[in-house]
Amino acid sequence: SVCDIEDRILLAGHGSNSIAIKFNDKSNKEEYLDIYGYQGASLDHTDHLFKDCRAVRKMDYPHGKLPFNPTIWEVICQMNSVNKQPGEDADPREWKEIPLILIFTEFCDPHDDKSKRMIELYSPNKKNYKIKDDLIVMKWEGDSVESSSTFKSLKDQTINEEGYLVLCISFDAYGKDICSMETGYSSITDLSGDEHFALAECQFPSDSCK
Numbered sequence: 406s407v408c409d410i411e412d413r414i415l416l417a418g419h420g421s422n423s424i425a426i427k428f429n430d431k432s433n434k435e436e437y438l439d440i441y442g443y444q445g446a447s448l449d450h451t452d453h454l455f456k457d458c459r460a461v462r463k464m465d466y467p468h469g470k471l472p473f474n475p476t477i478w479e480v481i482c483q484m485n486s487v488n489k490q491p492g493e494d495a496d497p498r499e500w501k502e503i504p505l506i507l508i509f510t511e512f513c514d515p516h517d518d519k520s521k522r523m524i525e526l527y528s529p530n531k532k533n534y535k536i537k538d539d540l541i542v543m544k545w546e547g548d549s550v551e552s553s554s555t556f557k558s559l560k561d562q563t564i565n566e567e568g569y570l571v572l573c574i575s576f577d578a579y580g581k582d583i584c585s586m587e588t589g590y591s592s593i594t595d596l597s598g599d600e601h602f603a604l605a606e607c608q609f610p611s612d613s614c615k
Contacts, residue, residue, distance in 0.1 A: 407497045420456030421448050426469070439469035441478065458482035459495055464502050479503050481530050492530060505538065506530045507559075507570070507604060514596040521579065522596045524572040526559075526604070534564045542572065542593050543610040545601040552610040553600075557593040562586060 423442025429435055437444075441453070441460060448454045453475050459482075466477040481503060483493045492503040511525035524542065528534065540559040543552050557572060562585060564570045573584035574594050588594045605614035 420458065421454060423448060423473075437471055440471060440473050442473055453478070453480065455480050459493075461492070461503055462500075464500065476533070479530070484529055490530065503530065505534070505536065507540070507564075509602065509604065512596060512602070514598045518578070520575050520577065522574050522594050523579070523584070524594050524596075524602070526570045526572075528564050528568045528570070531564050532568050533566050536560055536562050536564070538606060539608045541605050541607060541610065541614075543603050543605050543614065544593065546597075547599055554610065555591075555593055555595075556610050557586070557588055558608070 423440065423444065423446055425440040425442075425444065426438040427435055428438055442448050453460070458480050461479050461481060463477050463479060470477060481492050484490055490506055492506075505528060507526055507528045509524070510527040511523075513521065513523045513525075515521045526542075536559050538560065541556045542559065543556040545551070546553050559570065562570060565585065570585045571579070571583055572586045572588050572594050573579055574588060574590060574592065576584050576587045578584070603614070607614035
């Protein structure tokens with residue numbers, strides 16, 4: 406059996422309630438060992454609400470944490486896509502790292518201002534997240550079957566609170582609030598419109614990239 410305890414009252418309103426582990430010793434002294442949310446408060450109208458979703462503790466924090474620290478938790482909601490994404494389903498009796506989902510959402514080569522060329526990426530499941538893996542944006546130019554030597558590493562870059570990571574030629578074009586990275590001219594964002602792009606797991610462009 407997966408479930409150890411059946412308690413419909415405890416789980417009523419699940420996703421909206423704050424939840425804690427509380428210890429009472431022989432002298433009836435109460436002590437909180439861990440908490441998700443806030444004592445005596447609902448999660449409604451907060452970023453920590455996990456109704457119809459799942460809240461998963463990051464694996465870097467294998468211990469109780471008081472007071473509640475929302476940065477050590479991830480809230481993952483189903484994307485309602487044809488294929489389920491990693492981390493969407495509940496996994497009782499397992500504790501696994503939630504893999505990063507990162508996709509291209511826009512390539513821009515405006516005809517009136519080439520300084521506004523940019524590449525936009527989006528993560529549906531990571532917010533305020535520093536990329537730990539060796540991920541690069543790589544490209545192929547024109548009809549070439551060989552990847553370009555021009556690429557951009559995303560390792561140690563931070564996906565913002567809305568899930569976006571934007572690569573710009575210059576901060577001056579859009580501002581630092583929109584642009585995550587300034588790549589400069591003759592870079593991965595210096596687009597001509599005939600390139601092919603990939604988001605790859607490797608340090609440098611090669612045939613071994615995944």
